[in-house]
Amino acid sequence: MIISKDLFLLGDQDYLRLPNKDEKRPTMLRPAVKPQRVDSNVVHFPCLITDHRPLPVHLAFRGITVSAGNRTILQDVDGLVRPGQVLAIMGPSGCGKTTLLNALSGRRKLDSGQIFLNRDPLCKRWKRKICYVLQQDIFFPALTLRQTLEYTARLRLPDTLSYSQKMQYVDHIIDVLGLVNVQDTIIGDYIQRGLSGGEKKRANIACELLTNPSIMLLDEPTSGLDSHAAHSLMTTLKRYAVLEGKTVVITLHQPSSQIFHLCDKLLLLCNGQTAYYGDTCKVVDFFSSIGLNIMLHYNPADFILEQVKGPPELRQRIINAARELRKSKEYPMELINHECAYITEKYIDHTNKILPASHGPYPSLEQDTLNSMEPDVRRLWLDTHSHASSSVSSDTNDSDCYFSWPTSFWTQFKVLSQRNFQEARPRMLSKLHWVQTIGLGLLAGLLWFQLERKEEALHDIQGWMFFSTTYWMLFAHFGALSSFPPEREVISKERQSGAYRLSAYYLAKMVGELPLTVTLPAVYHFISYPMLGFHSPTVFIKLLGFLLLNTIVAQSVGFFIGACCMDMQLSITISALYTLATQLFGGYLATNIPVWLTWMRYLSMVHYAYQNMQIVEFGEEHPIKCAEQSKFSVCNKSENIPMSSILEAQGADLPLWANTIVLLAFLFVFRTLGYVVLRYFKTPK
Incomplete structure (x- = not known):
């Protein structure tokens, strides 16, 4: 065919x-x-993606108007960019450049206007073919560049591709963007040195190019780069657009003349309105036509930005001239006659003659006009998808476009589990944490070394239990709290791009980090408890189980608070109040709790873990001997203190199985609440 x-x-x-x-x-x-x-x-x-052979796509937007509250950010903005072309969006700060990119990517709702990709309005199906490179370079800093790209490829390329084929894509992108020499370098951050600024920009672009997008939107990719790095990046983008037939839209703040002339089209914004749209090489002639002449050897980019920053009268004159430019014959036919009758379908017979049609996205064109177009543009105009049913009316909403995830739930869960484990391991099992854990285990073991099973040592044994549960509660809770905000930025970026399901990420995070969460508490227990006095392997294992369960529950609470609070200071304040209250009502620091405050102990996770450890440690197999002058009345009849009397002195009244169920309920409730918050209340805009 x-x-x-x-x-x-x-x-x-x-x-x-x-x-x-x-x-x-x-x-x-x-x-x-x-x-x-x-x-x-x-x-x-080789045909790697059998269900996705992207055709070149031209992007047309007309009458784009966006407002926030009572402020109009964009007003009646037009533009068109074709495959192989680079459209530069320029203007002073606050003119609406990023807002326009957000609108073109479908992340910002329009007040009015139309966005078309070929002949189709923008919808979920098309959003998957758009890559949006944010101005911020958001990555996991501990992963290398190649690891980052490999995980992105495994998540965002379809399951129809094998692992080796996905790695071929990674190799190709690394080679195209000139990242071969740094592919094994970590991304890095302000603490760890990694990729340079220009390399991070290219890495950001590489992650988006892996999906083989039809349209590339880039928000100020040259910001923060030196002139050489910025020019190298723009040259790479220009070459990729031409050779691969991509449609590229880029915002530039104040480019050099070399970068400026790499762009084919220019959209100049002033106060949210169009100050110029057309060929980049003709912008100087446009300003000359209204009496604004550029000096010899002057950077055109600097010149036009100075003009649109001028007095209000000058800016209005430029905007009026741009409106008149829309009436010229050189203005793209796709952007003319906003209020005219448009056609939804163009039925073409074997002679390529246009037959009558109804209302739709583009104006009806004469045959002579079509014949004068470039062959590629005419073919896109007449029939992009090889059948008339590909056209969608301008009233199409997201529900009319079928959306499917690139990979299955199992693939997403498997890849995200591996990535979470690899990303979190250097952070959770750092050398400092190992030293801290081993040192603390030895210190606790020496402090409570070989305690005898007597009433005189009862308080010390309980002290080890309470210290162990509270310390690892705080360690896991604040560890999750501090790591979640930077990770949340990465997850938000990936969720906006439709890389995976939130449920797959959330389940993978629980499973992938579980071995790391329990490793250090287990090491501490293996060191300190035998020094305390090893009595039974069964007791040893049970105590370890409740210590780890309490640690995982505390981590769940940290995830929930971190998901709810965007402000780190607020989340630390809330966590401090909750964890300190948990300790106060845990049953060790205060036993004579006022009646009207006794209900607080049932909200303390330490209370349940601490009581379970006492039930296991002070069981009938290894009882505590009474002192000569015991404070327990039962010692008048017996030589040993029963476990029930020890718990009764602390106000505990739940058996082992009940405490365990409550801890598991804490775990389930806080994990579920964390997912609900991310799913319904903290959805990326």
Whole structure:
């Protein structure tokens, strides 16, 4: 079946004729694998994504208006960018550049206006074909560049690809963006030295390019880079757009003249309105036509930005001239006649003549106008998807577009579990934490060394239990609290791009970090408890189980508070109040609790873990002998203090199984509440 004059589908293989030296760009997207030459004119590419062969896409937006409250951010903004072109959005700070990118990516709701990709309005199906590179470079700092790209590829490339094929994509992107020499370098942050600023920018772009997007949106990728790094990055983007047939939209703050002339189209914004739209090379002539002449050897980018920052009268004159420019013959036909009758479908017979049609996204064009278009543009205009049903009315909403995840739940869970484990291991099992744990275990063991099973040592044994439970509660709780905010930024970015289900991430986080969470408390217990006095392997294992359960519950509370509070200071304050109250009502520091405050002990997770450890430690197999002048009345009749009397002195009244169920309920409730908060209340905008 012939799709275009250059592309043929033969079974499951794609054949693509490479462009001649006189052609501006290839007619179809070049797959991200090395080709195998068949003959001198045809190059064979394995068809890696059988259900997704992206055609070149042109992006048209008309009458974009966005407001926030009573303030209008964008007003009646138009633009068009075709495959292989780079559209630069420029303007002074606060003019709406980032807001426009958010609108084009579907992350910002429009007050009015239309966004079309080829002939279809923007919807969920198209959002998956748009990559949006944020201005901030948000990564897991402990992962290397290659690990970051490999996990991204395994999550965002479809399950129809094998692992080796996904790694081919990673190799190709690393090679295209010139990151081969730093692929094994960690991303790094302000504490750990890693990639440079320019390398992080390219890594950010590489993560998005892995999905083979049709459209690339980049928010000020040159910010924070020196002139050489910025020019190198822009040259790479320009080359990629031309060779791969990508549609690129980029915001620039104050580019050099070299970077400025790399852009094909320019959209200049002033007070949220269009100050110029057209070819970059013609912007100087536009300003000259209204009496604003540029000096010789002056950077055009600096010149036009100075003009749109001028007095209100000058800015209004520029905006009025830009409105008049819309009436010229050179203005794109796709952006003309906003209020006219549009067509939804163009029925074309075998002679390529346009037949009558109804209202829809684009104005009806004469045959002479279509014949004057470039072949690629005319083919996109007439029939992008090879059948008329691909057109969607301008009233299409997200529910009309089928959305499917790139990978299955099991794949997402497996990959995210591995990534969470690898990312959290250097943080949770750092050298300092090992030294701290071993040192504390030895110190606790020496402090309570070989305590005798007598009433005189009862308070010391209880002290070890309470200290162990409270310390690891605080360690796990505040560890989760401090690590969650930076991780939340990465998760929000990936959720916005539709990489995986939140449920898969949340379950993977619980499973992936579980071995790391229990490792240090287990090591502490193995060191300190035998020094305290080892009596029974069964008691040893049971005490370890309740210590670890209490640690995991405390971590769950930390996740929940971290998910609820965006402000770190607020979350620390709330956590401090809760954990300190938990200790006060745990049953060791205060036993004579006022009646009207006794209900607080049932909200203390330490209370249940501490009581269970006492039930196990002071069981009938290894009783505590009474003192000569015992404070327990039962010692008048017996030589040993029963476990029930010890618990009764502290106001405990629940058996072992009940305390365990309550701890498990704490675990389930806080984990569930954390998911609900992320799913319904902290959804990325």
